[in-house]
Every structure is written in C-alpha cells, then in structure tokens.
Amino acid sequence: MRSRRLATVLVAPGTAYLILVFVSIVALLFSYSARSERTAALVAPVDWATWQNVLTDAYTWQVLTTTVLLGLVVSVLTVLVAYPLAWCVHTMRRPWQATTMLFVIFSPILVSVVVRTYGWAMLLRENGPFGSLFDGWLYHQPGVIVALVHVELPFAVFPILAAIRSVPPELGRAAADLGAGPLRRFLRVQLPLTMPGVLSGIQLVFALTISAFATPALLGGGRVTVLAQTIYQSIQQLQWPTAAAQAVLLLILALLVLTLFTGLARLVSGGRAAR
Amino acid sequence: MTASASSIEISGVTRRFGAATVLHGISLTIAANSFHCLLGPSGCGKTTLMHLLAGLDVPDEGTIVIGGTEHTRTPAHRRPTNLVFQSGALFPHMSVRDNVAFGLRSDGLKGPALRTRVDESLELVAMGEFAGRMPATLSGGQRQRIAIARALVKRPDVLLLDEPLSALDLALQLHMRRELKRWQQETGTTFVCVTHNQAEAMEIADEISVMRAGTIEQTGSAQELYAAPETRFVAGFIGENNIFTGPGPVIDGITFPTPAADGQVLTLRPEHLRLVEAGSDDSRGGVRVDTVGFTGRTIRAGLRTGTGRELLAELPAGTPLTPGAEVGLAFDAGHVYAVPS
Numbered sequence: 001m002r003s004r005r006l007a008t009v010l011v012a013p014g015t016a017y018l019i020l021v022f023v024s025i026v027a028l029l030f031s032y033s034a035r036s037e038r039t040a041a042l043v044a045p046v047d048w049a050t051w052q053n054v055l056t057d058a059y060t061w062q063v064l065t066t067t068v069l070l071g072l073v074v075s076v077l078t079v080l081v082a083y084p085l086a087w088c089v090h091t092m093r094r095p096w097q098a099t100t101m102l103f104v105i106f107s108p109i110l111v112s113v114v115v116r117t118y119g120w121a122m123l124l125r126e127n128g129p130f131g132s133l134f135d136g137w138l139y140h141q142p143g144v145i146v147a148l149v150h151v152e153l154p155f156a157v158f159p160i161l162a163a164i165r166s167v168p169p170e171l172g173r174a175a176a177d178l179g180a181g182p183l184r185r186f187l188r189v190q191l192p193l194t195m196p197g198v199l200s201g202i203q204l205v206f207a208l209t210i211s212a213f214a215t216p217a218l219l220g221g222g223r224v225t226v227l228a229q230t231i232y233q234s235i236q237q238l239q240w241p242t243a244a245a246q247a248v249l250l251l252i253l254a255l256l257v258l259t260l261f262t263g264l265a266r267l268v269s270g271g272r273a274a275r
Numbered sequence: 276m277t278a279s280a281s282s283i284e285i286s287g288v289t290r291r292f293g294a295a296t297v298l299h300g301i302s303l304t305i306a307a308n309s310f311h312c313l314l315g316p317s318g319c320g321k322t323t324l325m326h327l328l329a330g331l332d333v334p335d336e337g338t339i340v341i342g343g344t345e346h347t348r349t350p351a352h353r354r355p356t357n358l359v360f361q362s363g364a365l366f367p368h369m370s371v372r373d374n375v376a377f378g379l380r381s382d383g384l385k386g387p388a389l390r391t392r393v394d395e396s397l398e399l400v401a402m403g404e405f406a407g408r409m410p411a412t413l414s415g416g417q418r419q420r421i422a423i424a425r426a427l428v429k430r431p432d433v434l435l436l437d438e439p440l441s442a443l444d445l446a447l448q449l450h451m452r453r454e455l456k457r458w459q460q461e462t463g464t465t466f467v468c469v470t471h472n473q474a475e476a477m478e479i480a481d482e483i484s485v486m487r488a489g490t491i492e493q494t495g496s497a498q499e500l501y502a503a504p505e506t507r508f509v510a511g512f513i514g515e516n517n518i519f520t521g522p523g524p525v526i527d528g529i530t531f532p533t534p535a536a537d538g539q540v541l542t543l544r545p546e547h548l549r550l551v552e553a554g555s556d557d558s559r560g561g562v563r564v565d566t567v568g569f570t571g572r573t574i575r576a577g578l579r580t581g582t583g584r585e586l587l588a589e590l591p592a593g594t595p596l597t598p599g600a601e602v603g604l605a606f607d608a609g610h611v612y613a614v615p616s
Contacts, residue, residue: 173331174364176351178378178429188377192368 026251032244050241054249060230067210067226068253070141074148075156075205079198081149082156089157090164108151117218120147124219139221147215152208156201163197164190192268199265206261207254227253282307283328283433283467288337290323297323299489300337305482310459310466312476314512315486321469322437324486328467329358329435342432352381357426361438363418365410371397371421372406378429396428397421399458416447423455427462434459436468440475448472452479473513477501485509507616510542517543517586520616528581529560532608540616547610548588550576550596551603558603562586567596578604 036047054060085105092098108116122128124138124146137143167190175185191198213228220226227250234243283305290298297320305311313321326332327339330351339347346354357378365374375393384392397403400420410418419439426434439455440448456479459466470476476483477497484494485508493505497513504510511518519526519541524534526541535541550564551557565585566577574594578586586604590596 168362168364170360170362170364171366173351174358174360175366175377177329177331177356177358178425179352179381180377181352181381184381189366193366 026248029244029248029251032241033248035241050245054242054245060246060249063225063227063230064249064253066224067228067250068257070144070148070216070224070226071206071210071257074145074152074209075202077145078149078152078156078205079160079201082153082160082201083198085153086157086161086164089161102157105157106154109154113151113214114218116151117147117215120150120219138219139223141220141224143219144216144224147219148209148212151215152205155204155208159200159204160194160197163194167193195268196265199261199268203258203261206257210254210257211250282342282465284338284340285324285328286338286340288324288327288334288339290320290327290332290334297489298327298334301489301491302337303484303491303494305465305467307465308463309481310456310468310479312480312483313467313469313486314471314473314476314480314483316471316512318488319486320489321471321486325358325435325437325467325469328433329356330354331358355432356435357429357431357433358435358437359419359422359426359439361441363410363415363422363442365418365421365425367410369410370406371402371408371410371413374410374421375425375428378425382429392428396424399427399461400424400454416443416451419443419451423458427458427464430462431464433465433467436466438469438471441470441472448475455479477513483513485512487512504542504612504614507540507542507614510540510612510614515545515587515589517545517548519543525560527560527584528562529604531559531611533611533613535613538616539613542612542614543606543610545575545587545589546573547606548578548586548590549605550588550590550594551605553601553603555603557605559606560604561601562604564596564598564600564602567598 033050034046034048036049085101089098089101089105092101111119120143121138123130124134124143126132126135126138128134134143137146171189171193172185175189180188210226211228212226213232216224216226217229217232220229227246231243231246231250234240234246283303285301285303285305288298288301289296301320301324313324315321323332327334328341330346330349330353333348337347338345341355351358366377369377372393375396376389379389379392393406394403397406400423402417402420402424405413405417405421410421413421419442423434423436423439436455440451443451452475455466455468468476468479477500480497482494482496483500485492485500487508493500493509495503500509500513504513507518510516519529519531519535521527522534524531526535531541549557550562553561560580562578562580564576565579568575568577569592571592573592574590574596576588576590576596578588580586
C-alpha cells in the first residue's frame with residue numbers, strides 16, 4: 001500500500017504536466033480554429049467560417065492525401081527494412097556486434113535533421129556520388145521517402161527487436177521438428193508472434209511521418225507538400241485560425257490511424273489480446 | 276504395433292561447443308519399439324544428444340542411423356523423429372486443434388483426413404474436448420498432453436521427449452509416467468526420453484542409459500542397473516546406496532568379508548542392511564542410530580559409524596528403533612558389490 005502511494009506521488013508531477021500541456025494546447029487549438037481571425041482574446045465570437053474554408057478547400061484535401069499516402073508508404077517500407085535488420089541483430093552471437101549494429105541503426109537520430117537532410121540532398125543530387133542512379137529522386141517523392149525511412153528506422157527496429165526477443169526460441173525449433181521449412185516457420189509462427197511489434201513500429205513511424213516537417217520541406221522541393229508545411233505557411237501568413245484548424249486535422253488523422261492500428265493489433269494477436 | 280518403429284544406432288558421436296566437449300564419442304543402440312531413457316544429472320550432455328537425434332544440432336564426429344537410414348546431417352523437418360519439448364512449446368497463437376494439425380499441414384495433409392488424424396491423436400491423450408481451446412487456458416499437464424499429441428500425430432518412427440514431466444507437480448508426474456508408458460505401448464513407437472529423475476526412468480523405461488560428463492556410463496534395464504552397477508556413479512545414481520571407499524577389509528569400522536581391489540569401492544543397498552544387537556555374532560561393526568523416519572512400508576534409519584560416516588538403512592516397518600541407540604550392523608556377503616571407483 002505504501003509503495004503504491006509512493007508511486008502515485010512520483011508519477012503525479014509528470015502526469016499533471018502532460019495532461020495540463022496537452023489539454024491546454026488542444027483547447028487553445030480548438031479555440032483558435034473556431035475564430036475567423038487571429039486573436040489573443042478567447043472571448044471573441046465563435047465563427048466556423050475557418051473550418052468551412054479548410055474543409056471545402058481542394059488543396060487541403062490534396063495535401064491531406066499526400067500526407068496520409070506518404071505516412072503509409074514510409075511506415076510500410078520502414079518496417080520492411082527494419083524486420084530483417086532486427087532479425088540480424090537478434091541472431092548476432094557476440095554482444096559487441098549487436099551493439100555496433102544498433103548504434104548504426106540509431107545513428108540518424110544523433111545527427112541534426114538539417115544536416116542529415118542536406119546530406120541526403122548531396123547523395124541524391126544529379127552527378128552525385130552515385131552517378132545517375134538517383135536521378136530525379138531529389139525534390140520529388142522518392143527522395144523524401146528514402147530520407148524519412150532512414151531517420152525513422154530505429155523507431156521500427158526497436159519494437160520489432162523486442163517482439164522477436166520475446167518469442168521463445170523453442171517455438172521455431174518445434175515448428176522445424178514438426179516438418180515446417182524455413183518459409184512456413186516464418187509465416188506461420190515467427191511473423192504472427194512478432195506482429196504486435198511490427199504494428200507498433202508502423203504506428204510510431206506513421207505518426208512521425210505525418211507530422212514530419214523539415215525532411216519533406218527541404219527534400220520535397222515544393223513538389224511534396226504535407227500538412228505540417230501548410231500549417232507553417234498559414235502561420236507565416238498570420239492565418240492563425242487556419243493553421244489551428246489544419247493542426248486539429250493532423251491530430252484527428254493521427255488519432256484515427258493509431259486507433260485503427262491498435263484495433264488491428266488486437267485482432268492479429270487473437271486470443272492473447274489480454275496482455 | 277507398426278512395422279515403421281525403428282532402432283537408432285549412434286556411433287562415435289562427439290559434439291563440441293567452442294573449447295568444451297559436451298559429448299565424447301557416444302555409441303548407443305536403441306531397440307525398435309522400446310522405451311529408452313537417457314538419464315543423468317544436468318550438464319551431462321543428455322539434452323545435446325537429444326537435439327542431435329532430433330536434427331536440431333549436428334555432431335562434430337560420428338554418425339546417427341535411424342531406421343536403417345543415416346540421418347547424421349538431416350535437418351529436423353526431414354527426419355522421422357518428433358520432439359516433445361520440456362516446456363511443451365505449444366504455439367500460443369493457435370488453438371489446440373491447430374497446434375496438433377500443424378505438423379500434418381506441413382506435410383500437405385488437409386480436409387477430412389487431417390481432421391480424423393487430429394481427432395485420433397487428441398483422443399489418445401484424452402484431450403478431445405479441448406480441441407477449441409487456446410494453450411494459455413490449459414494447465415501444465417494438459418499442455419504437455421497436447422505437446423505429445425502434436426508430436427505423435429505425425430506417426431514418427433521415434434518420439435523424443437526432453438524432460439517431459441519435470442514441469443509438473445509430483446502427483447501429476449506419477450500419473451503421467453503410467454500414461455507415457457501406455458501411449459508408447461499403444462502406438463508401438465520408439466520413445467527416447469531425457470530425464471534427470473532416476474525414479475521416473477526406472478518406472479517408465481525398458482532400457483536406461485546413465486550419462487555423466489558427456490559419456491554413457493552404463494546401459495541396461497532398471498533391474499540390471501540396480502542389481503549390478505558397473506561404476507560407482509551408476510551405483511550412487513540408480514537407487515540409494517551406501518558406498519565405502521578404502522582398502523578394507525575394515526572400512527569405517529565395518530568389517531567386510533572381502534577387501535576391495537585396487538580402484539574399487541564397495542556398495543551396499545540400504546534395504547540389505549540389518550540391525551542386530553551390538554557385539555553379537557552377526558554384527559560386522561557398531562553404529563549409532565541417528566534418525567528414524569517412517570515411510571509407510573519401511574523405516575528409513577540414518578546411521579553413523581564410529582568414524583562419523585553416515586549410512587542409510589531401509590528396515591521393515593515395525594523394527595523397534597530409538598535414536599541414539601548403539602546397535603550392530605549386519606548384512607549378507609552376497610549383497611556387497613565392488614564397482615570401479
């Protein structure tokens with residue numbers, strides 16, 4: 001009982017901080033989005049014109065579609081790259097090998113987003129170090145995608161690695177013993193049991209991608225516009241209510257997709273949903 | 276009984292992990308349709324040997340022949356063997372039925388034929404009504420039954436069991452021993468069971484191989500191992516024993532009829548000891564009664580010799596004994612076995 005009370009005391013400040021900040025920001029956003037012009041006074045008359053404009057604007061929908069598609073493509077690609085990497089780390093015999101590998105996977109996070117992005121620009125530029133291999137990638141979708149996959153890889157590798165490590169090794173041996181070849185072992189035993197890790201990897205990467213700003217802005221060359229950029233543009237033009245409405249849209253989008261994936265995770269983990 | 280049950284011939288199998296040699300040139304023949312136990316303390320290499328038989332590992336030297344065909348390097352999924360893991364290793368995301376069907380589906384079986392085989396197997400282990408359950412909802416004993424059904428459904432030539440009962444409580448273990456024996460007889464499959472529990476091995480096995488430090492000390496029926504152990508280790512590991520080390524004929528104050536030869540120790544089973552009046556003609560030496568315990572059929576008495584050696588005697592129930600009493604120790608010369616030390 002005492003340790004419970006202590007835990008409550010320890011957790012309380014952080015929880016209070018998070019709730020306060022989150023709730024007040026969301027409340028402010030909603031409040032701003034329900035005005036027609038920038039105002040510091042929250043008592044200004046409520047006006048849904050901003051929402052009407054944002055929701056009927058074809059450009060907003062186009063940007064929204066780009067954002068969601070980019071999120072889906074990047075999260076799926078990242079997980080496809082991350083799974084073999086996580087598997088590789090898992091099977092490494094010597095601890096220093098795994099540590100080195102994890103450091104390499106983690107490294108993009110250690111580099112400033114601006115530096116990393118210009119690094120990609122140099123790699124992808126025409127007549128760059130890879131010759132004409134990446135011609136047409138820079139300032140287009142592929143360039144943005146490849147750079148986002150790079151930086152978000154660790155967010156997929158770590159949950160997948162944790163999931164792989166939680167599968168008892170004798171399950172794979174049992175499947176082999178029962179006559180399952182490598183492919184069947186992977187598809188019927190390994191993959192279903194690590195699916196929760198894969199899904200949380202997709203969730204994390206998706207949430208990070210749809211809110212990404214610097215990478216699409218710098219590598220998209222104006223051709224790849226995501227929601228975060230239009231929010232920035234709206235603020236630059238002092239259209240605070242529009243920016244707020246777009247931000248709320250982004251938030252709803254993120255919550256929607258996260259809820260969807262949580263449901264999916266519960267579905268694939270089947271009878272073990274309890275944990 | 277089916278004709279497919281086959282014998283195993285292991286010849287000169289050695290397995291090393293890095294600098295450590297876990298198995299030292301093991302050779303062993305296991306008869307078809309028999310129940311064979313690999314018995315030994317932890318770390319003796321019995322599980323490694325089992326993995327070599329299952330194809331989950333490959334020996335550094337030697338050959339493994341199963342049913343007349345060499346399988347030394349055949350991977351697990353192409354061997355006529357199936358393994359029951361200590362933990363059961365049931366797939367947690369599949370129902371009991373899907374677990375049991377997994378191996379047959381791997382072989383391409385489907386439809387009514389698959390269903391019949393799965394039902395048969397579940398009936399054999401009396402788990403038919405649990406077909407729709409998930410493994411997490413089963414007890415340890417039920418999980419182990421499913422694991423055995425899952426392996427037996429493939430009708431392997433050889434069923435390998437890795438400590439199948441060690442995770443169960445004692446009452447369940449005693450029950451499952453008889454079940455294992457029954458399933459082996461009903462299916463006519465060769466069972467090879469790894470265990471560290473000598474009572475379990477003695478009860479279920481037709482033949483036992485006692486292993487120690489990567490070698491087989493002795494192979495034989497439980498009776499043979501008990502009556503005529505060939506090494507000191509077997510003498511101490513199979514059943515309880517009093518072991519006397521020394522040149523003799525007087526060891527620890529006890530006079531033996533024949534002295535131990537060089538490099539030998541003398542053994543005396545607890546049930547072969549008798550207590551007589553101290554100093555009587557039958558007495559071969561004086562001991563003090565330390566502890567007296569009643570087990571039902573017998574009395575287990577802890578004895579102490581004049582030199583402080585502890586001995587165990589198993590006496591008929593009703594033998595009058597008081598702790599602290601000074602008595603004489605008697606035994607027949609024929610019950611003293613000399614084994615290499």
